[in-house]
Amino acid sequence: QHVMQLGWLVRGIHYYAAEAMVxxxxxxVIQKIWFKGYRKPRELMFWIAMAMALVVVSFSLTGYLLxxxxxxxxxxxxxxxxxxxxxxxxxxxxxxxxGGEHFGHHTLTRFFALHAGVLPVVxxxxxxARMMLVRRYRKQAFEGIAKTEINASSFWPGQALKNAIACxxxxxxxxxxxxxxQWFGFTHIGMGAPLAAPADPADLYAAxxxxxxxxxxxxxxxxxxxxxxxxxxxxIPSLILGYFVIMPWIAKVRIGHYFNILVSIALLTGALxxxxxxxxxxxxxxxxIEAGEQAHEKAQRAVELAxxxxxxxxxxxxxxxxxxxxxxxPILFAAHCSSCHRFDGHDGTGNVPLDTSSAPDLKGFAxxxxxxxxxxxxxxxxxxxxxxxxxxxxxxxxxxxxxVSQFDKEEKLALERAIKALSAEAGLSRQxxxxxxxADLIILGKEDxxxxxxxxxxxEFHFEDEDVDGPDLTGxxxxxxMTAFISDPGQxxxxxxxxxxxxxxxxxxxxxxxxxxxxxxxLRQDWYEPLPK
Numbered sequence: 001q002h003v004m005q006l007g008w009l010v011r012g013i014h015y016y017a018a019e020a021m022v023x024x025x026x027x028x029v030i031q032k033i034w035f036k037g038y039r040k041p042r043e044l045m046f047w048i049a050m051a052m053a054l055v056v057v058s059f060s061l062t063g064y065l066l067x068x069x070x071x072x073x074x075x076x077x078x079x080x081x082x083x084x085x086x087x088x089x090x091x092x093x094x095x096x097x098x099g100g101e102h103f104g105h106h107t108l109t110r111f112f113a114l115h116a117g118v119l120p121v122v123x124x125x126x127x128x129a130r131m132m133l134v135r136r137y138r139k140q141a142f143e144g145i146a147k148t149e150i151n152a153s154s155f156w157p158g159q160a161l162k163n164a165i166a167c168x169x170x171x172x173x174x175x176x177x178x179x180x181x182q183w184f185g186f187t188h189i190g191m192g193a194p195l196a197a198p199a200d201p202a203d204l205y206a207a208x209x210x211x212x213x214x215x216x217x218x219x220x221x222x223x224x225x226x227x228x229x230x231x232x233x234x235x236i237p238s239l240i241l242g243y244f245v246i247m248p249w250i251a252k253v254r255i256g257h258y259f260n261i262l263v264s265i266a267l268l269t270g271a272l273x274x275x276x277x278x279x280x281x282x283x284x285x286x287x288x289i290e291a292g293e294q295a296h297e298k299a300q301r302a303v304e305l306a307x308x309x310x311x312x313x314x315x316x317x318x319x320x321x322x323x324x325x326x327x328x329x330p331i332l333f334a335a336h337c338s339s340c341h342r343f344d345g346h347d348g349t350g351n352v353p354l355d356t357s358s359a360p361d362l363k364g365f366a367x368x369x370x371x372x373x374x375x376x377x378x379x380x381x382x383x384x385x386x387x388x389x390x391x392x393x394x395x396x397x398x399x400x401x402x403x404v405s406q407f408d409k410e411e412k413l414a415l416e417r418a419i420k421a422l423s424a425e426a427g428l429s430r431q432x433x434x435x436x437x438x439a440d441l442i443i444l445g446k447e448d449x450x451x452x453x454x455x456x457x458x459x460e461f462h463f464e465d466e467d468v469d470g471p472d473l474t475g476x477x478x479x480x481x482m483t484a485f486i487s488d489p490g491q492x493x494x495x496x497x498x499x500x501x502x503x504x505x506x507x508x509x510x511x512x513x514x515x516x517x518x519x520x521x522x523l524r525q526d527w528y529e530p531l532p533k
Contacts, residue, residue, distance in 0.1 A: 001195050002303050008192030012178030015193030018060050019177075020170055022213050025053045033247070033264050036257060042137065043248035048130050050244060055123045060211055062115035068108060070295050073199035074208030076111075077103065078218075085230040103201065197298035198317040206291035209282070216274035219281075240267065301327055304530050323514070329522020332515055336505065337362075348522075358388040359502070365523055366426040366477025371419045377405045390500040395458060396470070403454075414448040418455070421445025426477030429526060449473070471495060482520045486511075 001008050029049050032038050038046035065076040084094040099106025181189045210218050217237070224232035243263065250256040282288045298321060305320040306312045313319050321327045333341075333348035339355070344363035346352050361384045364370040373379045380400045386392045407415060421442045424435050435442060450456050456463075458470035471494045475481040484491070487506035490499040505511040511519070521527055 012192035016177040069196035070205045071196040074205040215278045216271040219274040219278040325521035326527040417445030418449040
């Protein structure tokens, strides 16, 4: 899709041609019914047409999983679950198809074997049988007819030309859908076929939906909750399929053909209505929309990471996302930090928790802007910083309110230099250029921070002092400093016995070292980004 030359074009043609094939084979079956092509002596051709339709759908069902993305993975999970509902042999069929209890390499190889090996052979056999029957019925139809009349109704060149025009029209439509999928409702796609985020068994995909031609069944199953699901998934579809099988016999009755047409129209209308209802529900389903947007973001991010210097590792594309701070950082923050902290007012993923925050907002932590506001009397005691913590009446707040608020011009300049020096300890990449330009000011700022402003009365800063009880400012906000702080904020280097409710995430086994590293890198906005084109 993104690496092979014109790979997106190959995938797009394959994908949309499969969609067109489903429509064409459905139209073929409808044509057979409408024009009495299922009645004796052509009932065998009708059954073959139905079998071909089922095989074409099976092509799509097995091929949908092969990209191994979120959409295909979770849709296949739903389909194999439906298979398990079959009486007697359901669970066995599911294990046979999946290749075990859970989806994995065996599932992928089995679906590929069906898609590229078994089904093509079956379809070719059905197609060959149909061609033989066509020749047989054509020969019978022309018995006793003059040769000139036979030539007038022969396949070549009249019908061949019509077929060629129809094929060109379909091919043109497939190419148009490949080049302009947005015109046909495929959002978030540039050109080619859709490709969602890599399949993740641990991330339940709320936007998983079957292919459009099975949306009606997806919607239909909503009317059969719980134990009744087997009725909507197995029994009723089987009865409908059985009805189509016996249509040729029903047509022997005087009004049987017209009854078959009415039933077919009713079923087609019902399927279209259910499909429409499913689309309308999804259009107003916030969870579905949000899941789709998140999946699109993850898909784009996976492409960015795969095109990076490391490429795709042996563990697969999912490994890239699971070790990407930009992807996993906000999820970890929302799960473990947002009960107290906020990130620009939300939980890291864009959602605002119902409970009020009780610890500082960490958006831009240790940056110049964050520290500048921290040391302003009008901000330090607000909930953005210490307002909801045990330190709201502590030494730091008193220092800012009583001393910093009274700083003269020279002291304010010293404070600005000290802020730049302290922020430089973090080594934030987004400030690297400014810090290089202001290297001399940062050196002066370190002196101001240590002596001029009196910060060393409470904090260590590149020296050791047993008498101070504030957090060590050496390396403040750096990756090492933040990792150690999150791992155990109660150690003497930080808050010691004065720690205010913050868990020791590593020592208490809440987070692993890898997860802490991802969280820290996300807070520092330190992740891979491709160079602008």
